[in-house]
Amino acid sequence: MRALTVxxxxxLREVTTFIRERSRIVGMIxxxxxYLLIVGQGIASGMSLNRAPGGIDYLKFMYPGxxxxxxLFTSIFSAVSIIWDREFxxxxxxxxxxxPRWGIAVGKICGxxxxxxxxxxxxxxxxxxxxVTLSAGIVLQLLVLCFLMSFAxxxxxxxxxxxxxxMQGFQMLMNFLVMPLYFLSGAMFPVQSAPVWMRTLMTIxxxxxxxxxxxxxxxxxxxxxxxxxxxDLARQAQLIRWELGFDVSVMALVAVVxxxxxxxxxxxxx
Amino acid sequence: MTxxxxxxxLVKKFGDFTAVxxxxxxxxxxxxxxxxxxxxxxxxxxxxxxxxxxxxxxGTAELAGxxxxxxxxxxxxxxxxxxxxxxxxxxxxxxxNLRFHALLYNVPRAVYTERVGQLLHLVGLxxxxxxxxRTFSGGMKRxxxxxxxxxxxxxxxxxxxxxxxxxxxxxxxIWDHVYRLRDDVGITVFMTTHYMDEAENCDRIAxxxxxxxxxxxxxxxxxxxxxxxxxxxxxxxxxKDDLAVKHGVPVLDVDGELHFQVSGGAEFVPRLxxxxxxxxxxxxxxxxxxxDVFLRLTGRAIREEEGTDLDRLRQGARLWMRRR
Numbered sequence: 001m002r003a004l005t006v007x008x009x010x011x012l013r014e015v016t017t018f019i020r021e022r023s024r025i026v027g028m029i030x031x032x033x034x035y036l037l038i039v040g041q042g043i044a045s046g047m048s049l050n051r052a053p054g055g056i057d058y059l060k061f062m063y064p065g066x067x068x069x070x071x072l073f074t075s076i077f078s079a080v081s082i083i084w085d086r087e088f089x090x091x092x093x094x095x096x097x098x099x100p101r102w103g104i105a106v107g108k109i110c111g112x113x114x115x116x117x118x119x120x121x122x123x124x125x126x127x128x129x130x131x132v133t134l135s136a137g138i139v140l141q142l143l144v145l146c147f148l149m150s151f152a153x154x155x156x157x158x159x160x161x162x163x164x165x166x167m168q169g170f171q172m173l174m175n176f177l178v179m180p181l182y183f184l185s186g187a188m189f190p191v192q193s194a195p196v197w198m199r200t201l202m203t204i205x206x207x208x209x210x211x212x213x214x215x216x217x218x219x220x221x222x223x224x225x226x227x228x229x230x231x232d233l234a235r236q237a238q239l240i241r242w243e244l245g246f247d248v249s250v251m252a253l254v255a256v257v258x259x260x261x262x263x264x265x266x267x268x269x270x
Numbered sequence: 271m272t273x274x275x276x277x278x279x280l281v282k283k284f285g286d287f288t289a290v291x292x293x294x295x296x297x298x299x300x301x302x303x304x305x306x307x308x309x310x311x312x313x314x315x316x317x318x319x320x321x322x323x324x325x326x327x328x329g330t331a332e333l334a335g336x337x338x339x340x341x342x343x344x345x346x347x348x349x350x351x352x353x354x355x356x357x358x359x360x361x362x363x364x365x366x367n368l369r370f371h372a373l374l375y376n377v378p379r380a381v382y383t384e385r386v387g388q389l390l391h392l393v394g395l396x397x398x399x400x401x402x403x404r405t406f407s408g409g410m411k412r413x414x415x416x417x418x419x420x421x422x423x424x425x426x427x428x429x430x431x432x433x434x435x436x437x438x439x440x441x442x443x444i445w446d447h448v449y450r451l452r453d454d455v456g457i458t459v460f461m462t463t464h465y466m467d468e469a470e471n472c473d474r475i476a477x478x479x480x481x482x483x484x485x486x487x488x489x490x491x492x493x494x495x496x497x498x499x500x501x502x503x504x505x506x507x508x509x510k511d512d513l514a515v516k517h518g519v520p521v522l523d524v525d526g527e528l529h530f531q532v533s534g535g536a537e538f539v540p541r542l543x544x545x546x547x548x549x550x551x552x553x554x555x556x557x558x559x560x561x562d563v564f565l566r567l568t569g570r571a572i573r574e575e576e577g578t579d580l581d582r583l584r585q586g587a588r589l590w591m592r593r594r
Contacts, residue, residue: 002376005373005374005376006374008373009370009373009374012370013359013362013370016361016362016366017359017361017362020361020362020402021361087355088355088356088357089356089357089358089359090357090358090359090362090367090370091357092353092355092357093351093353093357093358093371093374093418094374095323096321096322096323096346096349096351097346097371097374097375098343098344098346098347098374098375098376099374
């Protein structure tokens with residue numbers, strides 16, 4: 001019961017402050033938008049995907065990856081704010097409260113996931129401009145996927161932040177963990193066209209399954225001239241590798257394991 | 271008198287470094303107990319152990335009858351904490367900060383509604399109830415933190431360097447609040463400070479250095495350790511030797527000022543003037559300060575700590591907050 005209260009309290013705080021911080025929302029949306037508009041458009045006009053079937057241009061291919069990127073960055077920033085928060089913020093006060101530590105970690109993870117999910121709405125709303133057809137059902141599925149992905153990534157962030165005591169490690173974390181996670185997720189280029197050594201790394205990256213799941217869902221409502229859905233075509237061209245069910249199962253497993261580890265790490269940190 | 275904090279042989283080691291090296295003390299209910307020492311002496315480490323934020327390496331600490339290791343949750347419910355660094359969420363209003371605290375400490379809604387008005391009134395923030403904490407001054411934030419620390423009616427309020435970085439006016443205001451808490455609410459206040467003049471305001475103080483307690487007593491009793499008043503005179507060249515011979519005290523020459531100790535300095539002045547008529551240009555009598563006590567007990571003046579990671583982060587935080 002006390003655990004539920006603390007999870008709710010931490011979650012409520014994350015959501016309340018998110019709504020207040022409009023500048024943060026703009027900033028967090030801005031970066032993926034830049035990628036989509038400049039990198040996406042730029043690459044799209046300069047090259048075409050190998051073996052891409054009709055109807056899938058680079059921008060369409062990259063769009064789910066951009067949603068994944070937004071989720072990744074939002075989640076990591078939300079988790080890393082723990083380091084600051086623990087020394088100079090509200091978290092310090094929560095840590096002396098008579099509540100279980102793991103509840104604090106879970107509340108933080110749920111809050112981060114809610115925030116990341118809310119931010120993805122703006123990117124999802126851009127779907128029609130990229131040329132994919134969305135329905136209420138698809139949007140709902142995407143939101144659930146974003147929540148799940150963010151839950152996993154925020155857990156990873158909390159796991160690391162629980163033992164970090166200065167912001168100096170942050171740049172290192174970004175360079176050696178977050179950016180590789182992103183580049184290897186298949187968000188910017190398909191797994192299939194990568195060299196073998198990289199393909200192995202990409203299959204280990206849990207984010208790959210998230211991005212794959214997003215592609216499964218984003219393309220599912222778009223019907224091409226041949227009467228088949230874009231998802232089918234993309235799978236045929238190996239731009240989508242697995243079934244949605246498999247992707248989601250892997251993500252869920254990763255999320256649960258990481259959340260467990262994060263809670264444990266947070267409980268035992270001094 | 272009942273005792274609310276009982277500490278026995280408390281030790282905290284970080285690897286090879288001994289932050290707290292086996293300390294014993296008791297704090298009585300309803301007193302303002304001060305922990306005085308330089309930065310890095312072990313004050314914050316001790317407070318963190320008492321607040322269950324750090325596990326002692328050995329020894330025991332009891333708070334309101336609860337053991338900090340075995341009954342951490344009960345201890346946490348019994349204490350209010352005001353940290354050295356801010357711990358408010360600046361993006362929330364004053365009231366939201368308090369409401370989240372009430373949720374975390376299991377304060378029922380009806381009780382919260384009743385207390386929140388009283389507490390904001392006590393710290394003079396009733397009008398700023400709905401304002402974002404970001405718009406508050408340093409002193410207002412500190413007062414709000416004190417109100418928050420009291421919301422769940424703790425037995426002991428911990429104040430870790432509550433006035434560090436605040437201007438003298440705000441420091442006085444904070445002290446007024448602390449006295450009012452002791453007198454009106456009857457709470458026990460445990461505070462740390464490295465300001466000597468502030469330690470004077472405590473009912474009892476413990477002097478800590480290098481992780482060891484040097485003395486625990488009332489400020490007046492500690493000053494009696496010095497055994498008299500400090501007299502500083504200026505006069506002619508041979509005065510130093512004559513003073514030493516005549517009164518049998520060691521005289522220290524500091525840039526022409528002659529320092530020595532006597533008991534009952536005020537009564538000593540007329541004798542001094544009589545003995546050395548015409549040879550003295552100035553006389554100053556100082557009562558011993560806690561600085562003198564600290565010097566006597568540790569052999570050093572209060573020193574500054576070397577910069578740690580946290581200090582650098584703290585400095586960054588100050589710059590950042592100023593910029594906003």
